[in-house]
Amino acid sequence: DTEVTQTPKHLVMGMTNKKSLKCEQHMGHRAMYWYKQKAKKPPELMFVYSYEKLSINESVPSRFSPECPNSSLLNLHLHALQPEDSALYLCASSPVTQETQYFGPGTRLLVL
């Protein structure tokens, strides 16, 4: 099973809302990632968790807050987002960092 699942598929939120994106994998991978992808651009790395510890934060604004409750789950908490944060948010996992990454289907976020 090489599946990474993400919920919700779509999300519309106002700038004052608080919401969370969820990602799950059951492949026993110990590295998980959040990416942001705008239209016609490649994915941009946001956060990396390795063995449930945050190892990379690519200077992401604090209105994005990641959380890794256990080795299978990764959350991204959203608060006070801006319209320019509208994008496809992709979760990925890999056995350990630097190995092949497998992507979930993404959450398409629209901030109004």
Next chain:
Amino acid sequence: RKEVEQDPGPFNVPEGATVAFNCTYSNSASQSFFWYRQDCRKEPKLLMSVYSSGNEDGRFTAQLNRASQYISLLIRDSKLSDSATYLCVVNDYGQNFVFGPGTRLSVLP
């Protein structure tokens, strides 16, 4: 200079054609290399890893040239279903994945 560069295309080719993409990377310490494909409004999916000796998977052949710091992808006998964006990905030790901007391929009937 960008870390990973690709010709954005689009490459418009007829069915059955052979098409090749190149990708250059700037960090000579890069450790591993991949090609991903991404369909419109979908997630990237691994197409193949790229090994130093070159590797082939059916109609797809990937090559790595460390001296010149580029990788290539050759697609033979193109199918309509090959239409997608092809992302070159370079894994720099300690820096995780760095994506190229992608090359768009359209295979025409």
